[in-house]
Amino acid sequence: MKGQNRGGVFIGIAIALLMFVSTGVGYKFVTAVNPEVDQKFNEVAMDKLGIDLTKNRKPEVPDPDEKVVDLTDPDDKTVTDVVGDNPSSYEQVVQTQPYTYKSQSTRNYTGTTISTAGCYIYNSNGKVIDEFYEDDLYQLALSMDVDRSEAVFLDETTLYYLDADLNMTVIEENVQSAGMCYEGGFFYYTKSGGDFMRDIYIYDVEKGEATKVGETTIDNVAISPDGQTVAYFHYRAVKELCVSSIGGEPIVLKSNQRISPIAVSNTGDTVFYESMDESDGVYCYYRGKDTKISKEYAYTCFFDRDCREIFFEEPGKIKYYKAGDKSTITLFDSSYMNYTICNTSYQKPSRYYNHYIVDTDCLSDVLLIDDYSNYYALKGETPVVFPVATSDKAMYGINAAITANGPASYYTNDSILYRADYDGTNMVPTAVTVENQYVNYKTASKDLKDLWYTLYNDNHIYYKAEGQEPVPVAEGVTGILFNLQWNPLDGKCYYIKEKKLYSVGTTAGSEEAYDIDVDTFSFARGDDEVLCIEGTDNQEYILLFGRIYKYH
The missing domain is CATH 2.120.10.30 (TolB, C-terminal domain)
Known part of the structure; x- marks a missing residue:
């Protein structure tokens, strides 16, 4: 009897194993031959189990204890105390220890550069392209690399590539959007496929080849600094935040929200994005975890060269955040400030948004902030506000910058002209x-x-x-x-x-x-x-x- 019982147990296990394998094979077969069933499996898995089934069918199971972390609580860590709504009344909390401003520039390009103003494209050799001028057009859809040595230009739906000598090459027609990467050599573009379908490509300039990295309905694209990865909003039956790379399969990071990516790191493990549905706000996806860093939209954003740190302006506040940190840092209880990137290069991926990738690993060394009458710099690896020149000290007509030696300013006081320079701790004026x-x-x-x-x-x-x-x-x-x-x-x-x-x-x-x-x-x-x-x-x-x- 004991032997028979063992045999029955063995047969039961074998049958169960056979059913499991059959189910798995059947699942593989039906999802491979029927995309709609494949999509439904994905939707049910996400809705009921919180599991994301990617195209290679490798489930990424979120930790049940890991939910979206919301850092928008008013009790967030705040480095700078501010009083009132007037920037000139700020009581700044300033580090007392000396801080040495460091040169952040890593670029060594010395060739011809590209620029644009209004409807004109020009280079540093004096060549001007004026054929795109229109009375009612304020800006051209031009995107350059950080060295300004190459660019892509979208004229209506025709996409051009420009070299530093302003030689223009038609890349593609029926293009909706395009953007050069920070390092140059690669750019993305989205192309209409008819019936509101839109595919995304990464173009290798050296090879002259375009690689499709996403298809159907693509919108709101961010490209990584090295141009190998893109983050984008993908919408079919389900709205998704996706990341794709050359030679890889698209990976879904988030579903069921209308999303606009702002920046993505080279590895794709860090994505800053805005949600445009009911849960409006700015988020940072970092290594499988979402962190909400703002309840508002980001008017202006600055990123370090690796796209892992963000300095951004939302309505009523200016904040700093580093991917993986447990809290944001509120620098100003105000907004609508002016920003100057000093002493280093930067890239603006799109002419339509105030998003900048800066050649720095420390935004404190390169960013100057002003409200037309008061000027501030940042100091420290974890930034705090440092007043460079403030009009409430009888300073007028201020010109300020962060020089190779740190913050400096020219200003008048009682109609006498002064220059103030940073000595490591304070601003020291000289007439x-x-x-x-x-x-x-x-x-x-x-x-x-x-x-x-x-x-x-x-x-x-x-x-x-x-x-x-x-x-x-x-x-x-x-x-x-x-x-x-x-x-x-x-x-x-x-x-x-x-x-x-x-x-x-x-x-x-x-x-x-x-x-x-x-x-x-x-x-x-x-x-x-x-x-x-x-x-x-x-x-x-x-x-x-x-x-x-x-x-x-």
Whole structure:
């Protein structure tokens, strides 16, 4: 009897094993031949079990104790205490120990660079493409690498590749979106397949080959810094956040939400994204875990070169977060600030969004923040706010930057011009002009190495190189109107006198007049700064390499 019982048990186990194997084989077969059944299996598994069945049928089972972590609670760790809504009333919590600002730039490209302003594309050799100008078009859909050595340009639905010499090559037609990666050499594009279908490709510039990495309905794409990986919103019957790489299968990270990826790391294990459904907010997916870092949208975002740290502005707050951290850091209880990336290169993947990837592993060393009258830098690996120049200290007309030696600024106080430099702990001011030499207008280069200014009851424009004494470079300028303007394209100082536009360089006798009647200086919108003026005909113009182009 005992032997018979053992045999019955063995037969029972064998039958159970056979049923299990048969079920598995049947599942493999039916999901392979019927995509709709495959999709249904995936939906039920996600809905009932919380299991994501990827295309290679390897289930990624979430830890039942790991849920979305919400870091938007008002009791989050806050490094900077702020009082009131006015940025000038901030009580800053500043580290007392010295901090050494480090050069972050790792790029060594010294070749020709590409830029854009309005409807114009130009390079550093002075070549300008003006064929895409339209009166009602403010910006071209141009995406460049961090070195600005190559770009992709989408003109309606025709996708072009541009090299540094502005040679244009048609890549594809019927394209909806495109973006160059940070490192260059690769870019993505989405192409219409008809009936609202949209596939995504990664293009290898060196090989001249496009690889499809996702299909059907694709939207809202972010490409990794090395161009090998993309994160995107995929919607069929189920809305999904997917990550795809060249040579790999798409992986679903999140389902049942309309999602807009902002940035993705090279390995795809870190994705910053916005949810646009009922659970609006900014999230960080990091190694299988979602962390909600904001309940709002992100107006402006800055990422380190690896796309693992984010500095972002949401309505009413400015925050910092590093993937894997347990809390966000609130730096300002305010928003609508201005940001300047100093002393290093950066890439803006899309002209339509204020998202930047910066050549740095420490945003403290490169980011300057201002509200037009108060300027702040960040200091420390875990950043805190450091005031560089604030108007509530009787400072006016501030020009500020983070130089190779740290924060610095030019400003006037009681009409005397000062330069303040960071000594490791504090900002130390030094007078540039003396008492009874009252500054009227001034302008400075972005890095503060060049300064021009005028004095009341004086007939000259003075130029001061960093570390040098001021020298007069132009005279007969008592009729100057509307300040002085530095032009980053040619490094000269521009001014308007008696309705005419003039420029002056760094030496006496370098004045130049331009054949245009001008009312005032204006502002060119976009990231590539150029000199913009408003003519007496109420038309805006920009100056490119000494030539005047209609702006808007």
